[in-house]
Structures are given as C-alpha cells and as structure tokens.
Amino acid sequence: MLIFFLASASVWLAPQGSSVAAWWPASGVAVALGLRTRRDRLAATLVAIVVVTTAANVWGGRTWGTSVGFGLANGAEVAVVVWFFRSRPAPPPFASLTDLGRLVLATVCGAGAAAVIAGLTVAPVGLVTPAAARAVFASHAAAILVIVPMTMVHLPQQAHAGRLERVLQPLVLAASIGGVYAVEGALPLAFAPMPVLVWGAARFGVRFATVELLLSGIAMSLLTTAGRGPFPTTAARWDYPPEMVGTMLQAVLVSSALVSLPVALLTDELSALLARARASAETLQGVMEAATQTAIITTDVLGRVTSFNAGAENLLGWTAADVVGRATPALWHDEGQLARRSADTGLEPGLRVLVASLEGRPGSERRDWTWRSRGGEELIVSLRVSPLLDAAGQVTGWLGIAEDVTRSRRSEQVLRSALEREREAGQRLVELDRAKTEFVAAVSHELRTPMTSVIGNLELLLDDEAGSVSASQRAALERADRNARRLLGMLEELLLLSRVESGTFELRVGRTDVRDVVEQALHTLDVTRVRSGVHVELHEPDHPVELEADGEQLERAVMNLVSNAVKFTPAGGRVDIDVEDDGTAVTVSVSDTGVGIEAADVDRLFDRFYRAPGAVRGAVPGTGLGLSIVKAVAERHGGTVTVASTPGSGSTFTLRLPRNPSTPEGPAGRVGA
Template sequence: MHETDRVSTGPTSGDVRAPSWRTLLLLLVGVYVAGRGAVFFKPDGFPITTFWPATAFCVATFALSPARRWPALAPAVFVVSVLASVTGGRAWDLSIGFGVTNTVEAGVAALLLTSAGRRAARLASQEDFLRLLATALVAAAVLSLSAASVVRLLGAGDFSATVESTFASHVAALMTLLPLLLVLGDEPRPPRRGVELAAQVSVLVATTVLVFAFQQTAPIAIAPVVALSWAALRLGLPVLTAELGIFAVVASLLTAHGQGPFATALAGSDLRPLLAAALGQGFLACAALLVLPLCIAAERNAALVERITSDSLLFRRNFTESLVGMAFVEPAASGRELVVVELNDTAAGVLGGTEDDLVGRRLGDLVELGPDYHAALPRLLRGTQHGWRTEAPLRPPREGRVDLLLSPLSEPGSTPFFAVQLLDVTTAYTARRALEVAQKLTNATLDTTNCIILVTDLEGVVVRVNAATEQITGYTEAELLGRQVWDTGIAPPEARDLRALLDWLDDSDRTASHEADAVTRSGQALRIVWNSDVVRDELGRPSYAVMTGMDVTDERTTTGLVDHLMEASQSTAIIGIDTAGRISVVNSGTAHLLGYEREELVGVPFHRLLKPTELLERTGAESVEDAFDILVRGLGRDGETQARDWTWLTRTAGEQLVSMTLSVAQDSLTARTGYLCVARDVTEQRHSQEVLIAALDKERDAVDRLRSLDQAKNEFVSTVSHELRTPVTSIVGYTEMLRDGSIVEPLPDQVPLLDSIGRNGQRLIAMINDLLMLSGLDARTVHWRHDPVDLAATLTSVEDAVRPLVGRRRLALDVRRPADAVPVLGDRAQLERVMVNLLSNAVKFTEDGGTVTLEMGVEAGEAVVRVRDTGIGIPVAEQGALFERFFRSTTAQSRQIQGTGLGLSIVSAIVSAHGGSIEVESAHLEGSVFTVRLPLADLGPSRSAGSRVVEPAG
C-alpha cells in the first residue's frame, strides 16, 4: 500500500497519491477475495449476504488513484466483481447486475470522497471523517436502490428487503473497512508500545468472544466498543482501523451464523436473519461513529502537543545555541534596575563569565550603560517606550564592547519582562578605532610630508592640500581649495598640457612625472618635479587625482656644485663608468694626472687605464676585456672595494701609482646605473711607507727573537721542573723513612736535621708544582672541571689546609662562613687552591699579633671572597706587577721572607679562567685586602654536571 508516486492534479487542496500497479493489483485481488468470501456472511436459507466487504476494496481502488486512471479501473472492478459473484454461487445475470451496481457505487463514493478527484482520500481530520460518513451513506443508498432494482427486474428477490439488507451491510463495510485501506496508504506511523498494545488486544478479543461467541442476550454489546475506544485514545489510527475492520468481520460472521446478542434476541422469528444483520451492521456503524472521530481528535491533540513541545524545544535550542548573545531580564525588587534571570552561552561568553556568575546580577553592573539607560528605564517599565539600544563597554574586570538591544516581551499592564540581545562588537570597534587612527595617521603623514601634495577631482579642482604646501609655496589652504589647479601659481604655466595629463591618467593605471618651474606667493621661483596618479573607487573607476610636487631647487643647485667640483679638482681622479665598463664622465684631475684631454677618455674602456699584466694577475682573467667584469663582481656588501694600489698608464706610456677605490653608482630605486672610480697619486707616500715598513720589519724580527727566548725559557723551566720532581720526591720520601725509623731509629741530634731536609724538600715540590702549573697554563693543556660548586661548602677543607701554617704563632685566623650557599660553576680543587694561596700569603706576610680574615658572600649578583690581613702590605707603586710571575715586593725581599713569586700569578690565572676578577687594596705596612669576584651559577636540576677544558684567559 505504500508503493506510491505523487502526481500533480492541478490546483487541488491536496496531492493525490498514485498507487503502483502492484498495489492496484492487490486491491483488485482484495475485491475478488472479499466478494467471494461474502458467502460466509449469508445466513442459512437466506438468499442475500448480510455483510459485503468487497465494497470497501472497490471504493479504495478508485479513491486512492488519480481521476485520470478511473476509466481504466472501472472495467477491471466490474470484471472482478462479476467473477466474485459467479464463483460465490450467483447466476450470471444477477452477477452482472451486481457488478454494474458495485462499479457505480465505487465511482460515486470516489467522487464524493475525493471531491471529484481534486483532493486526496485521507482520514486525518474530522472533516475527512464527515466526508467518509456522507460517502458511506450516499454510496450505500445508491447501491441498495440499484441492487434492489436489479433483483426486482430479474425476479430474484424482494425490493424492500434487498434495500434494507444491502444498505446496512454497505454502510458498515465502508465505515469499518475503508478507513483501514485509507490509513494504510498514508505515511508510516511510529510504532506504539508493545505491552499496552498486547493488553488492549487481549481486552478486545475477550469482550468480542464474550459478546458474540455465545447465544446470550445480555446488554453488554458496548464492551468491545470500550476496548476500541482505548485503542482510539492511546494506540493511534492505524491500530484502531485494523482492529475495527477485524472486529467488524468477526462480529458480522458470528451474527450471520446465529451467535451474539442480535441473533439470539430474534431467535424463532422469520425476520431473524434480516433484522439481526441490520442490527449488527448498525451496531458496527455506530461503533465506527464513536471511535473514529475520537481517535482523530486524540491524534490531532497529540500532534498539537508534539508541535508545541517541538516549538518550545526549537525556541530553547535557538536561544541556547544562538550565535547572538541573548538574555532575559526583569525588574529588581527596587524597580530601579534590571537583573539577569537567564542567558545563553553566547551571552555568557560576551559578558565574560559563567551562567552561575551572571544570573541575578544587575545589567548595569555588567555593562556601562550610561545616563541614557537610567532615563529610558522608567519609560520601558511603564510600557511607553518600545525598546532601547546602545553601544557600550563592559565593566571591569571584563574587557570588550557590546551592541545591546533591550526589547520588551510582556504585554502592557502585565509584569515587565525584557529580552536583551548582545552582540560583541569589540573587533568592529577596534577596527573602527584603527581606521580612525589610520585616518589621523594619513592626515598627519600628509601634513608632515615635506613636499607639495594637491588632491583634485577629475576636473582639476583642488579638494585637499597638505600643510607643507603652505610652507613651500606660501599659499594657504583657503586660497587653493575650490580652484582649478592650473589657475594657481603653483602649477606649470602649460595648463592645457596639465589637463591632457589628467585626461591621460583617467584612462590609465600608470603614474605621470613632469618637471616644471613654479612660482611661490612671494614671487620666488622653484623647480618642482610633479608625480601624478589617480585614486580609484572599489569598482576601479577614477575618483580623484593626487599631485605630489618635490622641490628640487636645492638639488639642482647641488648638481651645479658637483659639476663645479668635477672641474675644480686637480689632485684626485674621479671617473664615471657605465655598466658596460666604458668611461662616461671624467674630472679635470684625471686629465691632469694622466695627461689626457677629458674628451679623449669618454667612451674608452676603463681597463685601458690599468697596467695589463697587473690587471690580469689580480683578477685571474684570460683577457683584459673580461677583467673589468671580474673586478666589479668582487664589490663588497656596501658596493665598494677597499682602497688598493694600482698602476695606471699615462698618455705617454708612463706609469703612475695610484690608490684606487671602485664603487657602485645607484639611483633612488637602488638600481645599478654604473660605477665610480676615485683615485689619487700615492707615489711619494708609498716610498715613505716602504722605508717605514723596513724599520718595522727589523723591530718585528727583534720581537720574534724575544718571543723565541721566552718560549725557550718556558720549555727550560718545564723540563727542569719535571727533571727535579723525581729526585726531590725521592729525597722527601727517604727522609720520611729515616725520620719515622723505618730503616734505623734516628739519633736525637739527627731528628732536627731530618725535619729540615723534609721541610725544604716539600718547599721544592710546591715550587715545582707551581712551575708545572704555569707551564700548563701557557700551553693551554690544563683540564679543569666545570661543575656546580658551593663555595661555602669548601671553607672547611680550606681552613684545615691553612691552619697548620699558623701552628704556634700568635696569629688570629678568622674564617667567616656565609649563612646561605654561594653557588658557582668551576673546578672545586682549583677554587680551593685560590683561597688556600691567598690565606697562605696572608699568614706568611702577617707578623705575630696580627689577624687574618676570610669573608665570603654574595654582592651585586656575584660570589665574593675577600681575604684581609694586618701584615706588611704592598707598596702602591709595585701593585701593577703584583700578579706577574716571580714578582716579589721590595718589602718581602728586605725582610727576607721566603717565596717564589708564583702564587698570585696562579691565583690570577685560575680566577680569570672561571670568568672572575681579582682586586687588591694595600699600602706599605698597612695590611692587604684581596677580593675575588666570580659569577653566580644556577644550580637547578636543569644544569648537568660534567667536565670540560677551561682555558685560562691570557
């Protein structure tokens, strides 16, 4: 039933579905089956059936098809009806008569049901049901009268009995079976819940069996109608029509065979079959009258509720998913402000918060609405003003700007309720401000550009002038605006040519350049270079002309000065060369230097001025013609060669030594236009330089000899130190063995001697180690670690190393530890050596009764180690050489204090290799302060420890 295609039937109230031919075949089969099976509805001994289901299929065959098919369907319905009657046991003449009446009935019913083919046969509204009822009554009346006439004509039965039986049976068949066929042709409905359907069907079957399956007369025939009403209210039209059709078939069949209340009530009467059938069919028609309108009303109400729900859901979705911020506001308790009661996500995003944060907030607390809002609010609340709009910034801490529209939603006289639309215009506002700034920038640019700018329309009338025009020409803006540009004193006197220029620009995308004289307001003559172009609109049409005039009066004056310079210079050669390598310009100095006339050199290849052998040797070219290209190809980034001595050939084939530079000549667009050669005679200067170079070579030889001697000295010291280390170490070792009694117990008088030998041996080892250290620093082979080191953590080992030097002396050693870590990067052993050497020197050069102090801390982002002593000090005049090797102050030498003078030079090298510095503050007999500064290090987990070669600086 659902295999249909839609056809247009012209201006109709609805579309008529055209069922497929397979559907039509099924309907015709239904006509035959229903007509053939009508014999089951004929009571025993009664000539007429009491129920005729075939009429519903006949009417459906016509009603469900477009009117254009009816002429073809009528013969088919007639033939099938005749065959059904003949095979059901009727005579041929009677069967043909009933075939004609069935076809006529179906045609009449289809005309009424479809309004003569102008509308679709449906059962979707109460109007459709009324049309169905009218169709059933009229069609049944036509059929009953036609059938009775046929029966009487053929003498097959009584006229009135035929009318009564056929009218009731056809009305019931059309009211109970035709709705099912109409509904089956509609769109599929959503399935109902199976549990409720099973329960309802069970009730319907039980009541049908109870009422019609037994011979009883109890007035309970209404019970199945109650079950059908259940289906009408809850299960929908498809289920109801199906159950109604089945119920009609079952009830008619049982009544025809003497079951049910109608047959039982008329038992024993001659009219029992006819009356029982009429009552039963009337009961079915009444049941259809009750349940079909009820079901249609229920479905319409359900559809209306679904539509309302859908519209509500659609509104809610449009509200929540709208790209425009929307909010609902209502008056606060004070009535002086509007508060937010609901808003969508877009509005929350525009206002910069969440729904929970914003609901209940006053609108004025979210947006800076200004005094206009407070003035309009009373009118909005009274309903005398319909809507209010503004563009305002959001209140801090929110940032942005919104376009806000406030609209009332409530009716006048009811509680005020408003909708707020919020549009984020931050980007547009920013763009507008940027456009304003750009306009101001353009105006500022025009007013600050130091050239004449005139904007004219296409007729040459001045519409805009910049400030520089007045400064250059003396004409004010008021004097120029509204005048044609060629009528001003600024424009060239050839006004016609200028008009032609504007006309030319009107049809071209190119700019025009023109140089002419202009006269200022005071009568001063100017040389102006004009550049003109047009401004086009968005469609590409010219709208304005822009004329930019550059004052080149000074430039032309400068050009004259340059020309004068070219003529006046006698000691310097200036040559202009084109891109092909030919001389284009020469000054008088070139002619004076080489003996040529200036005109003789113009057009001559530049390489002819150079000594060929020298040119080929320096450029590596195979010919002098290619040498110039190689020469200019070597110009540096700045487009100029370094000054270099070249040999030029004079007119008399002589040679002239000059210092020459070659540079690129470029125009304002940085396009290479040629080259400029500048040369000067350096013959005498080079002779003087050769003499000076000879003297410098002698001095260099002397320095090289001294450096070699110094290297030999270093190698000697390193070799001697290595050679001395082994025997001295043996002496110290054997002395220790003798002193400890490992070989033989020493005599008491020998112990001081052995102590002296060991002490002096240790001094020799320390001296050798210092020499080897300095030798390694010179050769840059010392490998130091580069680890995170806490200087504060080294103080214990440093103090332990220096404390024995104090011994029994009356000397105060104070090591002050910092409260926090002092992190640096470096070699821990070498850093400890720095502090040990400084403390050792302080102890050595401080007399008994003095004080030696070590302080450590962080100052100005640096690690600082400071060693103070109250010793003999260092003369100020000698402090410049303090960190040189083998240096010993005169004070130490006069007091015969032992030492090699290597300690401080080693300290200085270690500190420098760690990126630090060392300073000294001292004076003769006033003590000393040595301060070491090292860069702090970040000892975080990202720093990885390791070792690398730390090369000492110096």
C-alpha cells in the same frame, strides 16, 4: 480473487430470508483496489470488479438479473469513491481529519449509489425497496470505513504505551466482543467494545486502530451471522425483517469507525507535532549552546531568567545554574544606564525599562547597552530584544540576543575623535589659507603702488629726464626695470588669484578678436623669446575671430602659456601658437618641442604654487602661479584648459573658449566692458 471469495462468502452467509448480505467486505476491498489503481487503468479495474462481483452473486445462488444489478452497484460505488480522490495521489494518504472527512463523504455517496442500484434490482415493480437499500447502504458503508483506512495509512505505527498495555488492551477488546457477541446479549451492550477501541486508538495510533477495527468487525460479523449477540435476539423479539440484523450490526461498525479513527488521527498528529516540537527545541538548544560568542538569554514576563546559553556564560562569567530562575537582567546591566533610561521612560528600573519601546507593538529592537561581568569588566553589547508570544499572541517572556561590540565601539569612538580632530585641523587650515590669501592680497596691494612708482622713476631715468646716464648705468637701470616689472607682474597675479579665491574676480566682457589678444601677448613677450633663442610661430585665420570675452584676462592667459613654453624649450627649439574657430568655440593651442611633462605631474600642473620637479631641478624661473591663472580665466569664461605631453618630446596646452558660455558662476561673474 479475494473480492470473489469475500463476495461469495457474504452471499452464502446472508441472513435467512434476506435479499442482501449482512456485511459486504468485498465492497471495502474493491474500493481499496480502486484507490490504489493508476488512473489510466481505472476503467479496466471497474469492469473487472463488476464482472467478479456478478459472478460471485451467481455462484452464491442468486439469479443473473439480481447478480448483474449487484455487480453494477459495486462498480458504481467504487467509481464514486475514487472520483472524490481524483486530485490525490494513488493511493491517497490517510493522516488527518481532512482525509477522514473526505473518505466519509465519499463513502456516503458511494454507498448511497450502491444502495439505490441494489434497491432497484430487488424491487418487484422498479421502485427502490427501503429495507434492501438501507441494508446495502449500511453494509457497504461499514465495509469501506472498516477496511479502506488500513490500506491508506502510510505513517509508521505510533505507540505511546508500555509492553503490558500493548498485551492487555487487545485481551480486553477480545473479552468485550466475546462477552457481548458470543452470547445472547442485551441490545444496550452492543456498543461495549467501542471504548476499548478508542483506548487502542488513543494509545497505539492509526495503523493499530485500523487493524483492530477490521478484526473487530470480522469477529462481530461472524458471530452475528451465526445468530449470536444482541442483534438476532432483538430482531426476533420485535419481529424485525432479516435485513435489520445486518443494519444494526453495520451501525455499530460505522459508529466504532467514526469514533476511534478521529481519535487515532488526532493522536498521531499530536505525536508528530510533539516530535517536531522536541526536534525544534533540541535544535534551538544546540544552536544556543553552539553560539559561544553570542549571548542568548530568555526571561519570563516578570524578568526572571529562564535560559542562559554558553555564550552568555562566556561573556558575563555567571553559569546558567547561577542565574536561571534566580536572577533578572538587572544583575549585569549597568545601574547608572538603567537609572538614566528609567528617568527617560518614567518607569522603575528593571525589565520594563529594557522593553518599554516594545510594549504594545510587534517586532524587535536593537540597542547598545553597557553590561558588567561577574569580574567587574565593563562591556558594550549590541542587544536585540524580542517578545516571546503564545498561540493567542500574548507575551509570555522576552528573548535577548547580545553580541560583544566593546572593541568595535571603542574603535569607532577613537575614529570619531580622530575625524573630529581632523575636521578641526582642516577648519584651521581653511582659516589659515583664508588669512594667507587676505595677507597676500593686502601685501600685494600695498606693494603694487610703490612698485609702480619705482618703475615710473626708472623710466624717467632711462629716458634721460633726470640727466644723461652712461652705458653701464643704463644697463643697470634696464636690469632693475626688468626685475621691477617682473615683480609687478607677480603682484598682479597674486592679486588676481586672491580675487578668484574670494569670489570677487569679475570679467570685463566685450567684443574681442582673439587674434589681437594673441598678437599683443606675443609682442609683450618678444624680448623674452628672442633672448631665449626660441623660434615662435603664430598660425591664425585671415578673418577676425571674435567672441564675448575679457581681452585683458585672455591676454594674460596666453602670455602665461607662451611664456611657459619658451621657458621649458631649449635654445633652437620651436613654439607654435594655433588659433582656430569651429563655430561653437575658439581654441588657442600652444605647442613646444621642450622637455615635456612627466605623467605623474600632469594632474597637479594647475595647482597654485606647484612647480614640477623638472623645473626645480633645472632652476627654471617661475612662481607656480601662471597655469593656475590660466585655469581660472578659462573657467570664468566657461571654457577649459587641457594639456597633452610626452616627456622629452614637448607639450601642447589647449585653451578652449565656447561662444555661448555656461559657467557655474553665472552672470554675476561677468560684467560689461
């Protein structure tokens, strides 16, 4: 209905003798309607616009042919403008110069399409009439640029002026329009209202500017149509066609829109940016003040402090009033540390010493520094320094964020000192252990020769080589022989372990039948197991079980396993030895029905000199070397030794020897027989 009314009024108010209206506000309203219409209803809206504007032209007294042509021109104009905003929401925003640029381009194309169709409509021979096309283009473009922006503005009004200015500016605008367009003014004064419109745009924002632009356009159009103002006088003086009056008026309206709207948009954008900047500054200030445990300090390029937050006040003891604009960071930095840093960098002590590594490169740097508070307390802080840059990337100052790490750094120092002492103690223990090993090896070696001599002499006595001995003397000699052999065996084990620890333990590898090794070990231990009253049974294959191994060392390992089983199995118990060959490895398992082993002791069974608490309580003889020797022999052969035990039910030790060993020591640990 509004479009029909405006179109009818424009036709009735068209200049005398003009084929087109001086202003066509209906086109602005129609475009605004099209931009606010949902895309699925746009076709129906375009048809309605064509019908309504056609009817308005007929109502205004134009012929049906001319009316239909003008109606199609209005519909085409709306379609073209809406097409430019097809990717934007409905209604599209009007908040930036980009939005204005899109609207201007759409207006030029839309008004141009309407001008071509209207020019063809009024042409007598089907050619575009230049005057008519020019008048249509100007009137439609002015209507779109004056009316449509007001319907697209979504932002609240931005006012930067006081109450007096808000009253004064509209009065000045009304006076300028009245003084130029209500009388027969001169043409140069036609643009007199424009500076006042720019004033309003700059001080009151987009929403106010669009409303004021629309009201000004209506006022100037009505006065011009009434024959007032500079344009009718100029047209009559120079004998211009009637359409020229409207063209000159619309040129002023378009110019006013293109000058005032960018100013208003820039003003609102600047206001929004300033508001965001103020909000960011307030947020930053709030964060800085809330960080009561973190010192946040900024300086200018010369090092003068520009901000000093509550955390810095709490840490250093000075207030912001004491240091902002009055001091540099040298006030609280340790002079000795600054001097050393100055010597390292070749710079004078001051700000440049603190930021030397950041000059000429982006980023920030974190470093520990020593500060001294106002009360003289020494503080260790972790300080991150970053440059403050302007829009051109030039350094305008420096930002320092520091945390007090005095306690943690001193704790770290104590920990490092403790670790160093522990390392030194460990090194001394290693040296002591090496000395002990060397001592044990030397003593064992020195004792083995005389002990061998003792055993030899005991054998001579027992063989009556030095004369016959009585039964009691023989019993004493046999006890001495057993103890001497036991001591010699312990010396051999100590020497073996010392060679293992020193890396000189070598195998004498040869083709070995594991059955023979086990049988020889049992033969050596026969007296022991008989005396203990333990039943020992061997289970082995009927065929040879051969592999490349050191038979002597394997025999020692088996003897230790069987000896342990016998010692920890009470009289009447049972020990089973199983020899198996699965093609890839040979296993020797020794199972007993003894006291078993507690789970807590299993992991330490193979440590040197370790004896389980049960063995100590039961006074079971032993040195704690046997199982460590078994492990050393197994690993040197590339094998393993494992244990499975249930307290009170016995234990099973399994020695596994691969046929193709791959040992960490490699070939150096194995020599031929």
